[in-house]
Amino acid sequence: MFAARRTPLYRFLLLLFVALGLMAIDHRNDLFVPVRTMSSAINLAPQALLNLPAKTQQLLQQYYPDARLQRKYAALLTKQLELEVRLQRYDALQAENERLLALLSATRTPDQPGLLAEIIEFGLPPLAHRVTLNRGAEAGVYVGQPVLTPDGVLGQVSAVGVRHSVVTLLTDPSHAIPVQVQRNGLRTIAQGSGVAGQINVPFLPLQVDLHNADILLTSGMGGSFVAGLKVAQVQEVISDANEEFLSVHATPFANVKFTKQVLLLRDGGATATATEEGAARP
Amino acid sequence: MNLGDDNMYGRRLVIPATLLCALFLNVIPYPEWAKWAHPDWVTLALFYWCLALPHRVGVGYGWSLGLLLDVMQFTLFGQHAIGKALIALLVVYAYPRLRRYHIGQQCVVILLLASVDIGIVVWVQHVALGLQIHAQFWWAALSTALLWPVAYLLLRKLHRRNRLSWR
Structure with a gap:
């Protein structure tokens, strides 16, 4: 009698409720974060498989370096020399800066270099506003960590696996970032629009001083x-007297299409607050 | 992949192996122009095995596959599981009729099932995370349906070679 009751429909309804429960728990709290971190290791298999051609090419190039590579190497060598010279000046400046900060009795956490990571996967719709990086919990990546490109802020780490992590881009509708207009210091919040290459700045009164081509910083x-990172450039400011707020669209500086290498900032928040306090104290 | 009569364990692995391949195919990146129409290989493989072996592959398989997809794509646990379990349920109930269908008619059924599946994922994403819903999300259902003949022939070949039963 019991066996007869376990029809596919019965099983489906049971699993449906389990799924609904899982979703509710997963959405409301971070109970499953360790489970996710562990279980997402299965992602490593397809990624390794997909990277196989590129890896093979790299390996071959290591053993058969061609002229192009030689040239690139030479160029990089000169570049490095040049940078080293500049770095010496920077070292001197940093030493001076630290002396001055000490004079101001500022508590500043030591400069931690960021972590370089590579984008290994782009999200497909409807998860198009996410990318996957090749660094994870093993390298010290944590949820909420800021992700930068040379052009500007790319987004924030939203999930961490063992050896990879998922970044939610600025354009994701669930992402918001506190910004400041470079020209006049106006503080507000920019929110993802769900459209590639566009973020919105909602809830600004009509009379606010904001123009096209204004630059938004963190x-x-x-x-x-950290304060002062480039975020986006204002593209369009629509002021409609029938609406309560301005409609502002901006384009992020970081373009995910042309980016392979990104920088994960370590303790971005801690450094920022410490320096801000230090600067504000005197 | 012909594993012979005596290799019972090998033959049992055929179904999980194809489903695992489908999972891998689901998470590979696509070029920009094909981004909106990435086919759902898991739905195709699940549909085939539910149709061919409805007493072995069913709701449990669909649900587990969906949960694996949730793990791999960092979506909420259970989001894909509901859709895939629903597909398995409908096929397991309707398999005598679906088997008689012409392959073109089966394509239409897949189009409907994949659309519902995408609808569930998109709707949960909309409610939970505020995703804006675009009609383009459903291009994937069309490409999935169009790939059914390929998947069908491929899987039937594997199925027959390994002499799995039809129950």
Whole structure:
């Protein structure tokens, strides 16, 4: 009698409720974070398989370096020399800066270099506003860590696996970032639009001073991002007297299509608040 | 992949192996122009095995595959599981009729099932995370349906070679 009751429909309904429960728990709290970190290791297999051609090519190039590679090597060598010379000046400046900060009795955490990572996967719709990086919990990546490109802020780490992590881009509708207008210091929040290459700046009164081509920087509020990083450039400011707020669209500086290498900032928030306090104290 | 009569364990692995391949194919990146129409290989493989062996592959398989997809794509646990379990349920109930269908008609059935599956994922994403819903999300259902003949022939070949039963 019991066996007869376990029809596919019965099993489906049972599993449906289990799935609904899982979803509710997963959405409401971070109970499953360790489970996710562990189980997402299965992602390593397809990624390794997919990277096989590229890896083979790299390996072959190591053993058969061609002229192009030689030239590139020579160019990089000169570049490195040049940078080293500049770095000496930077060292001197940093030493001076530290002396001055000590004079101001500022508590500043030591400069931690960021972690370089590579984008190994782009999200497909409807998860198009996410990318996967090749660094994870093993390299010290944590949820909420800011991710930068040479052009500007790319987004924030939203999930961490053992050897990879998922970055939510600025354009994701669930992502918001505290910003400041470079020209006049206006502080506000920019939110993802769900459209590639566009973020919105909602809830600004009509009379606010904001123009096309204004540059938005991180404000350092909230403590996730260091202050002063480039975020986006205002593309369009629509002021409609029938609406309560301005409609502002901006284009992020970081373009995920042309980016392979990214930088994960370590303790971006801690450094930022410490320096801000230090600067504000006197 | 012909594993012979005596290799019972090998033959049992055929179904999980194809499903695992489908999972891998689901998470590979696609070029920009094909991004909106990435086919759902898991739905195709699940549909085939539920149709061919409805007493062995069913709701449990679909649900587990969906959960694996949730793990791999960092979506909420259970989000894909519901859709895949639903597909398995409908096929397991309707398999005598679906088997008689012409392959073109089966394509239409897959189009409907994949659309519902995508609808569930998109709707949960909309409710939980505020995703804006675009009609383009459903291009994937069309490409999935169009790939059914390929998947069908491929899987039937594997199925027959390894002499799995039809129950």
